[in-house]
Amino acid sequence: MRGFYPTGHTRSGECDDCLFPSLDISRAFSVSQAFDVSPSFKSIIEELFPQGIQNADGSADGLVVFPGFCDVHVHFREPGFSYKETVRSGSLAAAAGGYTAVFAMPNLNPVPDSVENIKRELEIIERDAVIDVRPYASITVGEMGGTLSDFEGLRDLCVAYSDDGRGVSQDGLMEEAFLRAKALGKILVCHCEDMTLVKGGYVHDGDYAKRRGHAGICSESEWKPIERDIGILRRTGGSYHVCHVSCGESVEIIRQAKREGLDVTCETAPHYLLLDDGDLEEDGRFKMNPPLRSRRDRLALIEGLKDGTVDMIATDHAPHSREEKSRGLKGSAFGIVGLETAFPLLYTCLVRENVITLEKLIELMAVNPRRRFGLPLEGAGFTVFDLNERYRIDPDRFLSMGRATPFEGREVYGRCLVTAVCGSGTDKRGDGYTAAYRYAGPENEKRSGG
């Protein structure tokens, strides 16, 4: 049995008897509670699990229903780099991780900087995505930092504007981007990196780099551009979202900006919360940008989660080919995969360890991203996890084409059993749920080759 049901479905619809908001979207519910409020939920679960949905012990202990997660930062590599990932494989991986909506970054070929280019991406999404996939348009033409993209033309086709992968270095151009985005009611989503400070670095400029003679990336290369952008935001107004915050200084700058009342939000990724440069190994699967920072930074990010400075957790799912990740820390491409491991890792390391509550984690993964980017909470679909199932992370079992993760071999709790989007195939409205993923058991779990 294949682990998924292709649906041709790409947009969140609304169904007659959605689980959410009948149920409070910020909480988890048992399957039987969900049965009680939504006939659509009951009918799809009965169809997918004729023997009844159950955990490995054959009971319903530990089975919980969440609103589908929303990841505001993924790389699906199409068009242009389909040897790394495709919209099909990436969206399947997302569904297998409990996600029903993701936003795709624009470092593609062609870059979605014009209506014509973004339509090429949207055609692929319409054809191949099994969940709601929404593209970012680039801030600048070709993400080259020279001139602004067609903001007006792209407005209704993109979720927001971002030059992820690069920082926009020209202050004047950035100011113009803030003004244009504001006029269009859109958010500017920024990868903050001052390339003049990076100087060929590839791991955090800390103890590990010094000890092993690696070129370091200083934290200033991240927080300086954030500070600059917030200065611009103070003058222009508008909405600003900071990508993959990795260091304590960035958290503090954003905390102060929020106190000032500026419209700023930010995300961090699971690896910055759970690993630091003390965990580094001489292996490409530990290489991403920004890099794993110090323990102090990691703890500052967790503080930021707790006090609301960090609004959401995104994976920065960035698949590359095996060869591209096989050249050690120095030579490998930047980026790791994350969609299929985010929830189990965060649940295991943060919720089970009493760092944050399960409700808080749902807020960070499902509620806050939708709220910030204007996706209706009713269209969230659902995902069912078995919180008691314990297993080791095995990249060979990923649906993503990417295999590189620093969490390979980690023991985690939490298995996604099914993820479904709202609405159905052709009409996409008023018609219950459509399954995007179904766990087919340990024997059948391996990729089916397509």
Ligand SMILES: [Zn+2]
């Ligand atoms: Zn980035």
